Amino acid sequence: MSDTSSSLHIFNSLSGKKEPFTPIEEKHVGMYVCGPTVYSNVHLGNCRTFISFDLIYRYLKHLDYSVRYVRNITDAGHLEHDADEGEDRISKKARLERIEPMEVVQRYTVDFHKTLVAFNTLPPNIEPTATGHIIEQIEIVKGILASGMAYEINGSVYFDVQKYNESNNYGILSGRKLEDMIHNTRSLSGQSDKRSPQDFALWKKAEPQHIMRWPSPWGDGFPGWHLECTAMSTKYLGEQFDIHGGGMDLKFPHHECEIAQAQAINQKSPVTTWMHANMLTLNGKKMAKSTGNNILPSELFAGTNPVLSKAFSPDVARFFMLQAHYRSVLDLSSDALEAAEKGYERLLHSIELLADLPKSKESSANINDHIQGYYAAMNDDFNSPVLIAQLFETVKLIHRVKQGEDTLTGTDIEKLSKAVNAFIFDVLGLTLTTKEQDNSYLDKALSVLIDLREQARTNKDFATADRIRDELLAKGIQLKDGKDGTTYSLSS
Ligand code: AMP
Ligand code: ZN
DSSP: OOGGGGGOEEEETTTTEEEEOOOSSTTEEEEEEOOOBTTSOOOHHHHHHHHHHHHHHHHHHHTTOEEEEEEOBBOSOOEEETTTEEEEHHHHHHHHHTSOHHHHHHHHHHHHHHHHHHTTOOOOSBOOBSGGGHHHHHHHHHHHHHHTSEEEETTEEEEOHHHHHHHSOTTTTTOOOHHHHHHHSOOOOTTOOOSSTTOEEEEEEOOTTOOSOBOOTTSSEEEOHHHHHHHHHHHHHOSSEEEEEEEGGGIIIIIHHHHHHHHHHHSSOSEEEEEEEOOEEETTEEOOTTTSOOOOHHHHHHTOSTTOSSOOOHHHHHHHHHTSOTTSOEEEOHHHHHHHHHHHHHHHHHHHHHTTOOOBSSOSSOHHHHHHHHHHHHHBTSOHHHHHHHHHHHHHHHHHHHTTSSOOBHHHHHHHHHHHHIIIIIISOOOOOOHHHHHHHHHHHHHHHHHHHHHHHHTTOHHHHHHHHHHHHHTTEEEEEETTEEEEEEOO
């Protein structure tokens, strides 16, 4: 373990403070991140959270921790409304599309994986599903019932928040007070079996039309959404583990309820460090599936969303996101992406110069200051914008050395190169492939086809012109005629 890791500080949402990070078991880190509910394509907001935790995972690995990273797939139990009401999101999609719920799950799990690969995120070590852990969830419900902190009613089991709060603190994570919650909530609609609106479902009875159902001691039903994460994190990381993460919007009720469930069965706090990534916004509002205020990664890569002036590569989007701290809100706009693209290209071209810098007998600059700057940034709660700013300081040095205004020895160049590469590729997870590299041959080939189509149109040979357009479209390449000529975009 390098000595640089000893000063890692992480902002813990539980204490509201930055704390020195000390894993429960030396050199090992257990990290659980709530995964997607796979009922539609992930949008860029979801991607931001997973990229934030990818950065965290990568840096922990860079510090030589052996990390067990568990990120689940929610494929059952997440209802339309957080307050235990409405249809299961996956069942609803299956009903609307007249397909099996597991077809919905499969389709969007594949999309999720494909997208995260495009963003160069590392896969977790374990990716468990809610439906694969029904037995474990039922066992936890039995345990909570045995502790007296849950009650069964009409085939459903609810967590008794007030009972729990007599000996524990419901609100410990979110900072909410149960009295205020009671005061501020409307009374229950006649349809709910819950004793109190704050109680939450551990197990819900399946009505006859509910297609996702499993047998249980309380009859056919399905697990409550919060339960799966307690079941899977405990199974793979133990009753107490180091880091639990998710987007800020999961802090309450999801994570608060997870703490309550785990406390009720194990009488201990399940997680040392709770981490919450902040939201990606569009036009100042949270990107969300439900409101339609979102951009899909495929639209970003092809430039097909009206908000975007052009296509942006996954690397540029990743760089754009990492230029903000994971706990800050980030607003996405075409201008901001274009600015990120410029910075990204500058970084890329300067780094290429590093290998060919002239070697001198003496160094006039202290490269250790640069390298320590990278560690200091990341040790300060994974501060990637400061890390990127430090890398741009190194870019300045590279240019000074190139122009003979500063000197570096061969050994220093090598050491600096190693550190820069480690932080750019291994920690920030950038691949540094440019759009030109990706598309140069495609651009050239398409300009030939676009010219041929133009010629056909001039000759009034519309059949050929349309054939070129339609056959390209069938292969996922869309031609767009504009006042400055014809351009193309890729549909996925
Ligand atoms: P879901 O599939 O809705 O359960 O969300 C998956 C993850 O994406 C969760 O950790 C959410 O907190 C996160 N998330 C949802 N919307 C946004 C957003 N606009 N910005 C950042 N993260 C988000
Ligand atoms: Zn979760």
